[in-house]
Amino acid sequence: MRLILSIGGGVLALVILVLAFLAWTPAPPRVDEAAIRAAAAEYSARIIRDSLGVPHIYGERDADVAFGLAWAHAEDDWETIEPTLIAARGELARYDGQAAAPTDYIVQLLRIRETVAARYETELTAEARAIVEAYADGMNAWALENRGRVRSGVLPMTGQDVVAGFVLRTPFMYGLDADIGELFEDERQRTISIGETETAFHLIDGPNPELGSNAYAIAPSRSDDGATRLIVNSHQPFTGPVAWYEIGLHSAEGWNAGGATFPGAPLVLHGHNENLGWAHTVNAPDLADIYVLEINPDNENQYRLDGEWVDFETGTAALRVRLFGPFSWVFNRELLWSAHGPVIRQPHGTYAIRFSGHDEVRGVEQWYRMNRASSWEEWRAAMEMRAITSLNTVYADRDGNIAYLYNARMPVRAEGYDWREYLPGDRSDLIWTEYQPFDALPLLLNPASGFVTNANNTPFRATDPADDLRREDFSATFGIEHEMTNRGQRLLNLLINDPSISGAEALEYKFDLSYAPDSPVVRLVSQLLAMDLDEDRLLIEAQDVLRAWDFSTNIENRSAALGVLTAIKCIENRHDTRPFTCEPEEALRASAEDLMAHHGLLDPEWGEVNRHVRGEVDLPVDGGPDILRAIYCGCQELNEDGQFVGVAGDTYIMAVEWDANGHLESRSIHQFGSATLDETSPHYADQADDFVAMELRDFPWMQSEVLDGATRDYVVGRR
Template sequence: MSRLRLAGLIAGALAVLTLAVLFTLGLRINTGSDMPDLAALKAPAADHDVEIIRDAWGVPHVYGARDRDVAFGLAYAQSEDDWATLQEVVVATRGDLARHKGMDAAVTDYLVHLFRIWPTLDTEYDALPAYIREIAESYAAGVNLWAAENPGQVWDGVLPMTGRDVIAGFMFKTPFFYGLDKTFKELFAETRAKEISLGPDNAFMWTDKPTYPIGSNGFAVAPSRSTDGHTRLLVNSHQPYTGPVAWYEARLKSEEGLDITGGVFPGAPVILHGHNQHLGWANTVNKPDLADVYVLEVSPDNANQYRLDGAWRDMDVSTATIRVKLFGPFEWHAEREVKFSDHGPVLETEHGTYAVRYAGMGETRQLVQYHALNRATSLEEWLEAMRLLALPSINYIYADKAGNIAYVYNGQMPVRPEGWDWHQYLPGDRSDLIWQEYHDFEDIPKLINPASGFVINANNTPFEATAEADDLRPEDFPPHMGIETQMTNRGLRALELMRADDAISDEEFLAYKFDKTYSQDSELAALIRLWLEQDFSGDERMEAAQAHLAAFDMSADKDDTHAALALLAGEPVVWARMQGEPEPDPVQSLREAVAHLTTHWGRLDVPWGEVNRLRRGDVDLALGGGPDLLRAVYARDPKPDGRLVAQGGDTMIYVADWAPDGTLRTRSIHQFGSATLDEDSPHYADQALLYADQKFRTIPLDRSALEAEATRTYRPGRDG
């Protein structure tokens, strides 16, 4: 029986013709599995005291006696609104996605085995605090209740969901936010380079054409920097509009002290970022160097041994069985060896054998930290939660009612020996290069209450986060931390605006969030300068394009008649740079943009909002904003009518505002609405117009105000 190579598995996941090489166990007939006893799935509901009140916009406000009751109610509400995505997350983190989605998901299933998600859970789950396991299991019970009430919508084998599934979701997904998938992609560049997609249409599958980046903006302004003494926090994550990392909005309140509003991803039983009555935080993606590749010397006599410190060491070898859906009841079963060295998971490629060591490997405490953040009531408690360092990456922008602000460049940053270039591959035969510890929380970059009174991050370097006099200095941190040094246009613009404004009003704070201008230091500005330097003499269309670009004021307002040409021409080039891919010729990209506008509109001066659209059901709206703007809108691959349809960017924007007396006002907007999948729901697209018009809704945190506008109130498992 031949063994599968991972290179073959990746290629096979993309071409049916390689089936004979890939799948060694042969054809099977999937006879299905019995649906669990539905009454047994519903039974845990009796142990949960929860009430869900849907506000005027359908957003669930979940009230419960205990935190675990609230988790149960959140799971039920999210299952109502986005069941298809939630069950896909469950099967993906079990390594069983290919059974339902076919060959394109086979590599993802293999990675679940390679990361040893489930063997780790078998040994570590019971070591988690009892209250965390109760929260995870209560969330699973809420999912199971809804599924038992709606069995016709459930994939075979999904039920029952368990608390382990909840923890597995955190373990599997969090490393991809700092780009771990790109490390694996690099190792197999000669086969067919792919990365994990978190988009809605091909979630968790390997793709060579990501649809949009995962980014974000976060601002915090202290009373000393505001015109009215208020403290303000912007929570502004840039995510896909739908799919496994699209935001779902909720408010959670328990009698144990939990009282928080914000966003969750499918499968998360607590708020991932948002705010409670006392404080809040915004997350943005950061990408320090958190993964290392080691070149292994494999024994010529035993492919399961590698050299370490002068001796041959046995790899830990197990076998993964991957079930792949073909058609009808037929599926293929593939066996693949999973190898692990002292460094981490082992990959065998055509050009060598490698081991990867990465931040978050074997980590199970993500929910512990998130729950502590949810429950924090002061800066001190919030910092204590951050000191857990259970989350491998992600920036935090913080603010609270006492007027404190902070920025934390969070990460599980390995303590690496000095004297090595950790951006390169490392020799795998030295145990002293296998790092064992992370830097303490006190060692990582952070700004707490800078004198300037503001902090920002927009996926840019942590060394540009506030006024220049207060910024962190690169020389204060060891090079082996691999801290980013790049700037985004969003980071440039946020600093250009806030550094110049000593007293920021509420109106200015919102205007800065929705800024649609490209900095003169941005990549797009450099491209425009390049295009204007070209000699297009005798080419009337390109001479006209140059004149058109010369009049561009760098604004992507929806009514701007110059933005369409600039953004259509610039996006392919900037996108390739962001992805580290070969760049298209900028001049050819400009020619193609000219041809596109001429073909579909017959002119170049098309208002940007005529091209850039928000579509949801019957809703079709003009959008301002664009790639890498503070008003972030990402749309690729024009539709047949020539228009771009937004698929990611600004999603679930929150503004938390604490007055000097501690009174909280919170405003929010979602790009669509609370009904993720139900096109017949009034909440399928009811927030789209507000989103397009850059307007907010006020969240009713007072129960009497909530009840006055409630559209539905119910108690899962107890009504009817």
């Protein structure tokens, strides 16, 4: 018996050793440090950090500027840039474990790496490749000097990695992740998080933080002084891979741009140059289609198409998933593709997905051309590429032109189908292969009203009604949204009723704090006030609080806490006359109990509840959900401290102006500061006070302005 136990113990130990050997994560290839240093020696960039630590990059060539931008951004936000890079490679689960495996699977299912590799050399110009490769070289050079902050196996970063990051993130902006997610869950949709850094590109239950935005432009004819004005106000998560980072870029080759970018992006995504500017908001065109496939009962790897059984293209997703410590395991999962596109096989059916941009890698090039455009004609030519697959865009320039474009890479689809529903997968004539021309898109250029605006609302309400585009002029196959938002309605009300808009007024409207009279919030409160609540003392007192509400969200307001807390339980962000998502009476009761439990009263000042928190900074903040001064907490209940802490909404704000003589001035503010994750930096939260006070600072454009009060001035590269 003792011998048997001894042998059994030896076998068990051997099995454990074999499993440990198999599960040991293999070491990555050795980094060629000499090659990284040699590449860095080809560049020279001067980085001047202004009085708020914002980097302004100067170089002889555009490539030098891209190299310097990468270095500066890595200094401030490497811990966000790094997982963005890894996610685009489809390798995030190797580092972050099971929660990141769905993203790796999607990267392989959508063939992101293969698409980039096949099209990188042939579809991107040499100029665009030079920018993304310089950016990659800058990241590598910085990482080599800071190896302690870099995960094993990440280096070297390549230009294709940069492009793959664009290809992965862009479809998320129009909701492809939700389309894919609904196929995996019968009852509860799951999405890929692009919110907080710690959950970036991880599978999460429920929606991401709000991705909204406000943008508007005022023509000289509508200004009080003949100026052209542009308000840039994207609503994003406060941190993570789609959080804004402010930059200034200046090249002797003529690339001059200021504004904001995302981690992993080598240029300004929205902002301005000396001649023109633009702002994006998220739109919701129908750019993804789901087909229900009929499977051969005798061969599960065949589907019916045009009356014949056709073989799936098959593959295997090898997902290396970190277990603990140095141990990981490779899980193999089925990959299928049909003539339509990627295929997902589930117990309730087999589905194929076809989405706009599945064959597109030039998004970064289009933004680069927008950065460098010097006129409406050049900027429009960049937009005609349609390589950016979605996003509303508001435009203004020094010549007084303004425009609103409902930008989307629209498929050419057969009429007569509701393309937002599932489609029959057995007909090849429903597999679209072409895109609509640029001229087919909703575009409003220089309307007589003198202003254009969008706040994630329908494009058919973008200016004075007399100048608006008409819905009937555009195909129903575009799937253009019909809804308004409170922000959209308030902006229209304010701009329509002001025939002569000053710079101060343009900014004042951006910080408006009210819900519109025809908003769902007002409709909800009106319904609650009309209820007979059967002598329920708590609810009757709650009615009294709501009755006193003027529907503002200023920090002193004593009804906003109860009103907003009730409204976010019943109303989605995109709304018009949709039914409430829960019973109003139940929402009011839950909100009243929540306030009583944490504050002991139903009417605390809104500023006691609504907070802007950054490290040790904890400030009351005006605004709220779907307010032009947008603040989202990503929750429906108060936290343990009885607060809503903002996690998304108003982030980077920029006000751009060309006066009647064409002179440029711009002002900006960031919700925190340029040091995105470095809590020890003086720029970690140095803009928070002004952000809460709704005050913008002058954005330094000329080098002399940048040097005035500069906190640091240094050169990177060796050329």
